[in-house]
Amino acid sequence: MTTADQFRIKSASIAGRVMSPDEAAEFIRPGDNVGMSGFTGAGYPKKVPGALVRRVEDAAKRGDRFAVSVWTGASTAPELDGALAAVDAIDMRMPYQSDPVSRAKINAGLLDYLDMHLSHVAQMVWEGAFGHLDVAVIEVSGITADGELIPSSSVGNNKTWIDMADRIILEVNAWQPAALEGMHDIYYGTALPPFRKPIQILQASDRIGVPYLHCPPEKIVAVVETNSPDRNTAFKPVDDTSQRIAEHLLEFLAHEVKGGRLPASLLPLQSGVGNIANAVLRGLDGGPFHPLTAYTEVIQDGMLALLNSGTMSMVSATAFSLSDEGAADLHANIAEYHDRIILRPQEISNHPEVIRRLGCLAMNGAIEADIYGNINSTHVMGSSIMNGIGGSGDFARNAYIAMFLTPSTAKNGAISSIVPMVSHVDHTEHDVHVVITEWGVADLRGLAPRRRARKIIDNCAHPDYRPMLQDYFDRASATAPGKHTPHLIEEALSWHARYLREGTMRPS
Secondary structure (H helix, E strand, O other): OOHHHHHHEOOHHHHOOEOOHHHHHOOOOOOOEEEEOOEOOEOOOOOHHHHHHHHHHHHHHOOOOOOEEEEOOOOOOHHHHHHHHHOOOEEEEEOOOOOHHHHHHHHOOOOEEOOOOHHHHHHHHHHOOOOOOOEEEEEEEEEOOOOOEEEOOEOEOHHHHHHHOOEEEEEEEOOOOHHHOOOEOEOOOOOOOOOOOOOOOOOOOOOOOEOOEOOOHHHEEEEEEEOOOOOOOOOOOOOHHHHHHHHHHHHHHHHHHHOOOOOOOOOOEEEOOOHHHHHHHHHHOOOOOOOEEEEOOEEOHHHHHHHHHOOEEEEEEOEEOOOHHHHHHHHHOHHHHHHHEEEOEHHHHOOHHHHHHHOOEEEEEOOEEEOOOOEEOOEEOOOEEOOOOOOHHHHHOOOOEEEEEOOOEEOOOOEEOEEOOOOOOOEOHHHOOEEEEOOEEEEOOOOOHHHHHHHHHHHOOOOOOHHHHHHHHHHHHHHOOOOOOOOOHHHHHHHHHHHHHHOOOOOO
C-alpha cells in the first residue's frame, strides 16, 4: 500500500481486498437488487457503476441482457443513474431520481420507477417489500484500523444497505475530506413494530448514535480506491422571482414571530433543494432571526453561509448538496463546520416522530398548486414524472408549518402554476398550510375550502390568470353539485388539456 492508501484504509485485512473497478463489478450479477450509496449527488460510488456499464455492454454484444434494480438514498449522478439507464441496465429504480436520461426512460415506459417517501425506504426494505438486497456499493471516506467505515458526504440508506446486503463493495474516496470523521451520527436503535422505541432527539444538535458504519468484514468482497468529486450543482443567480418569493416568506415568518406563534429564533428549518430554497436561506442571513437551527435533508450553500456568519448555530441533515464553490468552502473550512454539522441516516433525518417533536418549519417546492391548496410536486401534465416526492411529504405532513413555494407561472407564462385542480396530487389540502409565489402569501390555516380558494387566487395567482381562475371558481360555486369544494371536473382538467393541445393554458 502507498502512504495515501494507509491513511484512508487503515485495516490491513480490508486493504488486502483492494481491486480494480472492473474486478469489483464482477460481484454484481444479472437480476441483482443493488443498493447504491448517494443522496442529491453526494457520496455516490464513482467507479463501479461505470465498470458495471461495461459489463452490460459486453453482455449485449453476446446477445444477453444484463439488468439490475437500483436502490439509493435519493438522486445520484449521470455516471450512475444516467449511464446505467442509457444502456437499459436498470429494471427498477427507487426511491428518487433526477437524471434526464432516467426520466426519459421512465416516461417512455422502459424503466419501472417507484417514487416513495424517503423515510419509508429503510423500513420497507427490512420488511422485504422489494425482495432481497443482493449487493451494496457504498462510498466511504476511510476505513479505521478496526474495520469501522467512515461515511462520506452523504449517509442516506447506507446503514440499511450494509445491514441487509449479502455482498458489500466499498469505494474509498480520497477526494472526500478526512475531517468528515466524527461528523456523522449513525443510529442503530431502529426496529420494526412491535419493538420500536422513541427516537431520543429533542433538538437538532442531539447525537444518539455512533460516528461510523458497522460492517461485518466477511461481507466485504471488494474495495475500490477513488479520488473523484461529488456531482456538485451550480445554483443560478437569484432572479427577481426567487427574490420576491424569499421576501414574502421572510415577511410571513416575521409576522408569525410578532404574533407569538414562533419564537424569535424560529424553529428548526427544513428546506428543499433548488434556487428558490437557496435564495430563502440567503435572505435569512443577517436577518432578525438568531440563532437559527436546521433539521433537514440536505445542506446547501445557503446553509453554509448561515453557519459562516453565525446566523445559524447547528445543521442536522443526511447529505450535502453544494455547488463547486460550496464544496470548496466546505473542504477549506471543514474544521470550522465540524462540530456544527451532523449527518444522519435518512430514516432519522426524515423521521416523522422527530419532525413533529421539533416543530420543523418545512419549505418545499411545487410544480403546481390548485385553488384549494392541493400540491403537485412530481408530475408534469399529470402523467410524466419530473423527479419525485423525495422527503417533502415526510416534512409537510409532520411540520409545525408546511410551506410550499413556487413561481406563479412556468414556460414563460404559458402555464399557470395555480390551477383549478392539480393534475397529480402529492400533498393534499390537509397537509398544506401556506402557499407562496412571487405575488404573495396564502396562509390557509383555519380556512374552509372556498375561503382557501379566494386567498390563493387573490394572493398567489399571476394577475394574467386571476380573472380566469375567479371566473372558474364563481361558476363552480354556483353550479357544482356540491358546494363544499366546488368543482367543474371536466373544465378543471381542460386547463391541462389545453396546454397539451395548444402549448398554453390561456384560452384560444
